[in-house]
Amino acid sequence: MKVAVVVDSTSYLPTNILEKYDIYTIPLNVITNDExxxxxxxxxxxxxxxxAGSDELPTTSQPSIGDYILLLESLYRDGYTDVLSFHLSKEISGTYQSAISASTSVEDxxxxxxxxxLSCAPLGFLALYAAQNKNVKPLEALLDDLEDMRQKENLNAYFLVDNLTNLQKGGRLSNAQAMIGGLLKIKPILEFIDGKIxxxxxxxxxxxxxSKIEAKLAEDFQVHKGKKITACLIHANAPSLAESYIEELREKFEDVTFILQEFGPVIGTHLGEGAIGIGYTVYDIDVSDF
Incomplete structure (x- = not known):
């Protein structure tokens, strides 16, 4: 048995991590200025x-089934017998369904x-755990771990956006929620609940x-006191804010390992510039190379 790990591009795992652990990426697309x-x-x-310079919000699209089939055929030629394929929530993207459809088209x-x-860092944590354990644990045991790991109490994220405009335009939030956000000039805290934002x-x-996010994290982390918790602060083109905030979090949660990442184009399009997020897992993963 030879197991490959595939993750879609919204995990935003850095190149050195993808290469070190032989993690394959299937990219989503963005469309801007008709390109x-x-x-x-x-x-x-x-x-x-x-x-920022466009009058219209760019759009995003899932990977084509054809691209996914080409990847699976390549993995088969390289001797892989099994593929663990991780994707952002099926409630906000058709990427998961594309993977399902492609998987039925490649035999053997x-x-x-x-x-x-979820998406972003928690998605990457799942793929990283799989890659770090695929040669250590039997496949069925690893699949059981992953099913448990993806449960909300073990893998979660909070997001803070400057406003709800992009999410509303992209259809990821209701018009009513976006209207309220605009009228009150609020800073909404978002969470994935049953796969929806x-x-x-x-x-x-x-x-x-x-401060409210910190309070939520403190409550979550207290439940898992004594476990190795890994968290990622991820930002949308807001490095100064992110670097300042991550130092605050490191001081407050000394037992938690924090890493820093940036939202790529797909998620950045929907959350908007200036957004930040914090995702964490209580499963043991090695992030020393980040």
Missing amino acids: VYKENEIDNSWYYEQM INVHVVDSQ VAVEKIRTQKKAM
């Missing part, structure tokens, strides 16, 4: 400039498609919203 780009092939800074390779019910708190200022 289609695979999100792992364009520079984040360039893209955020394009988005077993594809195990996992709906993370939900505004769980509506705070008036960014500072108060960040």
